[in-house]
Amino acid sequence: MSKNIIFYFSGTGNSLKVAKDIATAIEDCELISMGKLHNLSSTYERIGIVYPNYAGGMPAVVERFVKVLDLSVNKSSYVFAVCTSGSGTGGGITKIRKIIGDKGGKLSYYESIRCFSNYVGLYAMGNDADNKAKAQSQATKQIIKDIQSFAVKPPAKSNPMELMHGPFMKLLANRDKGFNVNEACNGCTTCSKVCPVGNIKMLDGKPMFLHHCEQCMACIQWCPKQAINYKDKTQKRGRYHHPDITLAEMINKN
Ligand SMILES: Cc1cc2nc3c(=O)[nH]c(=O)nc-3n(C[C@H](O)[C@H](O)[C@H](O)COP(=O)(O)O)c2cc1C
Ligand code: SF4
Ligand code: SF4
CATH class of the missing domain: 3.40.50.360 (Flavodoxin domain)
Incomplete structure (x- = not known):
């Protein structure tokens, strides 16, 4: 211990x-x-x-x-x-x-x-x-x-x-209903592995969101194809993750 x-x-x-x-x-x-x-x-x-x-x-x-x-x-x-x-x-x-x-x-x-x-x-x-x-x-x-x-x-x-906090987070509830996946998705499963709360299930090679999303942005930010977006808002907003943290670390620790 x-x-x-x-x-x-x-x-x-x-x-x-x-x-x-x-x-x-x-x-x-x-x-x-x-x-x-x-x-x-x-x-x-x-x-x-x-x-x-x-x-x-x-x-x-x-x-x-x-x-x-x-x-x-x-x-x-x-x-x-x-x-x-x-x-x-x-x-x-x-x-x-x-x-x-x-x-x-x-x-x-x-x-x-x-x-x-x-x-x-x-x-x-x-x-x-x-x-x-x-x-x-x-x-x-x-x-x-x-x-x-x-x-x-x-x-x-x-x-x-x-x-x-309370009112704002209520507004965000079920916001993954606005998430969409475009044709760039290659079915790599990164999003389902990186989601820290198991909110993404792969179905027929594409991610499906299960509506208990925490809004952590991991799936949008770590998708290697930038294929996940929130409505039409995030297509041109760039992507980020901490430069010293690898995808493997994020996934292994989930
Ligand atoms: C849903 C959400 C709400 C946030 N609200 C705030 C906020 O109120 N004030 C703030 O300074 N940063 C806010 N942020 C930014 C994050 O707190 C900040 O980038 C944090 O370091 C991300 O940590 P992580 O990389 O471990 O996820 C918010 C981020 C998200 C995704
Ligand atoms: S991470 Fe991106 S490319 Fe990979 S399965 Fe998810 S949406 Fe598709
Ligand atoms: S935003 Fe975070 S909690 Fe929501 S589906 Fe994506 S990875 Fe999972």
């Missing part, structure tokens, strides 16, 4: 990169995707939760995961959360603190990191992925130092955007 464990959720690799960097630095650390539930039966020194900001909050799958995470043998563990976002503001700050507190645990450390903005369903992808990746790595260094030394830095204040 490892001494440390980090749970992460990631569509385009920003959060996976942060989680990986922390895991490597603190050593003896398991890295587990929050796409599937996990039975926390052993005791850990440090428990980390790393996720992207979705409209001021946590992705719904992260909230569900943390809510059912059994902390009974980990009430004294050092629990930390790191949120990646395009703006640098944290998401789900008050909620995650409350969920962990309600279980008798304590969120000792919370930090957010500014990363590349990946929401291609809403806007065009920028052309500064390498610079953003460098800045992300730089910001992660301080967080690593803090976590190595068990620094206590609970979330100071909530993000006003958190109030928008």
